[in-house]
Amino acid sequence: MVAQRTGLSRATIYRLEAAGHFPNRQQISPRCVGWYGSDIEDFIANPKAFIQTVKRRSARR
Known part of the structure; x- marks a missing residue:
């Protein structure tokens, strides 16, 4: 289902x-x-913004 929603392969x-x-x-x-x-x-809404959010979370740990 995630693959269908994103259009990406597994x-x-x-x-x-x-x-x-x-x-x-x-x-x-x-x-x-x-x-x-x-x-x-x-x-899905904004992959680049999601990546930046993940990077910020990782930097705080």
Whole structure:
């Protein structure tokens, strides 16, 4: 479903996530992951702004 909403392939989603350019997935069960809908909507609305927000969060830690 996330791939359909973003228009990105599963491999691209995982690659962007590893690079810190896509929302982090959440473990739902041992073999299932998901994303917060609000994070996906923020990413779709403005991917560049989302990336900047992630970078700021990382810098604070």
